[in-house]
Amino acid sequence: MVLPFTHEPFTDFTKKENRKAFExxxxxxxxxxxxxxxxxxxxxxxxxxxxxxxxxxxxxxxxxxxxxxxxxxxxxxxxxxxxxxxxxxxxxxxxxxxxxxxxxxxxxxxxxxxxxxxxxxxxxxxxxxxxxxxxxxxxxxxxxxxxxxxxxxxxxxxxxxxxxxxxxxxxxxxxxxxxxxxxxxxxxxxxxxxxxxxxxxxxxxxxxxxxxxxxxxxxxxxxxxxxxxxxxxxxxxxxxxxxxxxxxxxxxxxxxxxxxxxxxxxxxxxxxxxxxxxxxxxxxxxxGGKDTIIVDKDSDLDLAADSIVNSAFGFQGQKCSACSRAVIHEDVYDEVLEKSIELTKKLSVGDPVNDTFMGPVINQKQFDKITGYIDIGKEEGELKFGGESESSKGYFIHPTIFADLDSKAKIMQEEIFGPVVGFTKAKDFDHMLDIANDTDYGLTGAVISNNREHLNRARKEFNVGNLYFNRGCTAAIVGYHPFGGFKMSGTDxxxxxxxxxxxxxxxxxxxxxx
The missing domain is CATH 3.40.605.10 (Aldehyde Dehydrogenase; Chain A, domain 1)
Known part of the structure; x- marks a missing residue:
């Protein structure tokens, strides 16, 4: 008899014995x-x-x-x-x-x-x-x-x-x-x-x-x-x-x-x-993807900031599901942006052997590509945090937040595959969905909202293969969140x-x- 499928648990690294075993x-x-x-x-x-x-x-x-x-x-x-x-x-x-x-x-x-x-x-x-x-x-x-x-x-x-x-x-x-x-x-x-x-x-x-x-x-x-x-x-x-x-x-x-x-x-x-x-x-x-987290005006703003930061900067943003666009209702835009910056300031960057939150990007080619997009972002929006990089020993790029971007900006349209997220304002939920869907990709997306009508609309109108409500847009689990995207994200x-x-x-x- 084969037992039912259960997800393999993650290791709790707050326990000394687990840290020792990993070391x-x-x-x-x-x-x-x-x-x-x-x-x-x-x-x-x-x-x-x-x-x-x-x-x-x-x-x-x-x-x-x-x-x-x-x-x-x-x-x-x-x-x-x-x-x-x-x-x-x-x-x-x-x-x-x-x-x-x-x-x-x-x-x-x-x-x-x-x-x-x-x-x-x-x-x-x-x-x-x-x-x-x-x-x-x-x-x-x-x-x-x-x-x-x-x-x-x-x-x-x-x-x-x-x-x-x-x-x-x-x-x-x-x-x-x-x-x-x-x-x-x-x-x-x-x-x-x-x-x-x-x-x-x-x-x-x-x-x-x-x-x-x-x-x-x-x-x-x-x-x-x-x-x-x-x-x-x-x-x-x-x-x-x-x-x-x-x-x-x-x-x-x-x-x-x-x-x-x-x-x-x-x-x-x-x-x-x-x-x-x-x-x-x-x-x-x-x-790949160009994935968006929508933050409605009626939502948990701390949850929104945490979802954006973890989805954007986990594994240095090198996930096809990573959040690279945050579309925020204009009424809460400033607050969500500020909360996201404060959380990002706490992230450690360095050799992951030392259990940092972020490590290097994978190689010189990716390092050059990502830093090139950061330069573009400085022309297209306001650099609010990060932007630093260092490649003398390894390929390290700090988590980077751009604000006040036009939804048609390059860094809002092209896949960067690095620790860069762009913020843009929207006037209402229709506007948020329009921006979210205005990309060649359709892999993942998330909606942070307590408005059931808006969540139900997103089920049908947010054009992605993996849609998440009131959580980040990464971390699909086998058997729970079958993974694949629409449009130019692939064959779903x-x-x-x-x-x-x-x-x-x-x-x-x-x-x-x-």
Whole structure:
């Protein structure tokens, strides 16, 4: 009997024993610095001459590890390995496939602090954010395993006299997973194990900035009993192997999370039928957001400020769900702005090893992009707090608040993916909704209000995939808040929800005349 799904609890770091355990894990991971990580193709570990160094964004001189890089010849070998493994893996009892995920979840749970500590170093994640990331990965394994067991029964359809009908699901084949660096374990895990538990085989190309935590996931799945060739670990330069992965005629699906530019390119390329391809590729893309918190005049203003600050600056604003726009009713605008500034002043910025609220942004490219937007913001609005940055040792940017922005301003329209939030006034609720919906994206949003009529209007009129009332717009939990957005935020696949696995399954009707 499989117990009902329950969310993996977060670690309480106010307890001395938990802090000590995490500090020990940080030392353990530090002791592994400089280790080499190889490709995994058909269960074989392959070292290559071309390497990628994983760098600590808090300390650019610190190399976390070195990862071999695949070329197209090795990717081709991975495709052939995945094709061969699919022949048997697709025939496994779905319940037995699910049991591998449950065992993997138990292994990660026992090594939870190690995985979180790895992300503190490799992704610059503060303790609490890293702990939540690991917990989410565990949740994905537990949840998708249960979902597959349920789907293995098929769905009930109607019979007629003298006719027996079945509606069943079967796996699609070999697919490609391309996860991001920001949820370095959770999204890597979820986007990889969902198609696998559905009976498919996968080539995973991890993010260049965070390949080591992805390599640890591969190790865990092997330990849990995943057969050789089901998951092939092929890190590499996207300019060298990216198109090859997407274009390959064997590819049945592409599961991508990342930038809009890359996501739309994958979507376009996957639509082309290649020579030898006998199917249409299914594409799941999650491409980002420009997320808004609306604050009504009839609302808890302390809650509003807390929601804005935590949603804007958690993990340095490097979440596709992060609040980057605060749309405030003009009657309470000044008060909410002031409360938000006061809360932001209390946030600590520094090396997350030391349990700061904010750490570094991920790399030089992102640092330059974000500081560039800060410069733009100084021209478009009033810098009320922050704006400082420092990159001599690591990529640190302080939480930044701009006020009195026009809703059409660049920093109110374009995804920044950093610790920058813009405030703008609205004259009434209609005006708030107009501003909130006036963006290319539609991922998350929140409404802080005690007006039930306005909340009910927002249910239908606030055009986002994940809408939250009287709380922040980040921190979706698997099984509670299925995640995915509208418009240019992606295909709204709703990760961590009851429909997600069907992206990697084919529905089949079997009808027998009796």
């Amino acid at each position: 020990d894990a940080l030392e353990q991971v530090k002791g592994e610095f400089g280790k080499d990580y190889n490709l995994v193709i058909g269960g074989e570990r392959i070292a290559t001459k071309k390497k990628n160094q994983s760098i600590n964004p808090s300390n650019k001189e610190q190399v976390i590890g070195t990862v071999s890089q695949a070329d197209t010849e090795l990717v081709e070998k991975a495709f052939q390995s995945a094709k061969e493994a699919f022949k048997t893996w697709s025939q496994w009892d779905p319940k037995v496939r699910a049991e591998i995920l449950f065992r993997a979840a138990a292994i990660v749970r026992r090594r939870k602090h190690e995985f979180s500590a790895t992300m503190v170093y490799e992704a610059g994640k503060p303790w609490g954010q890293a702990d939540a990331d690991t917990a989410e990965g565990i949740d994905f394994m537990e949840y998708y395993g249960r979902q597959m067991i349920e789907l293995s029964e098929g769905k009930e359809i109607n019979d007629r006299p003298g006719e027996n009908n079945e509606y069943i699901y079967q796996p699609t084949g070999v697919g490609v997973t391309i996860p991001p660096w920001n949820f370095a374990f959770a999204i890597v895990c979820g986007t990889t194990i969902a198609p696998i538990v559905a009976g498919n085989t996968v080539l995973q190309k991890p993010a260049e900035d965070t390949p080591i935590i992805a390599a640890k996931l591969v190790e865990v799945l092997e330990e849990a009993g995943l057969p050789k060739g089901v998951l092939n670990f092929v890190p590499g330069d996207p300019s060298e192997i990216g198109d090859y992965l997407v274009d390959h005629p064997t590819t049945k699906f592409v599961n991508f999370t990342g930038s809009r530019a890359t996501g739309t390119r994958i979507y376009e390329k996957a639509a082309k039928v290649q020579e030898g391809q006998k199917h249409l590729k299914h594409v799941v893309v999650e491409m 696949a709703k990760a961590g929800g009851p429909d997600y696995l069907q992206n990697f399954l084919q529905a089949k009707t079997v009808s027998e005349q009796l």
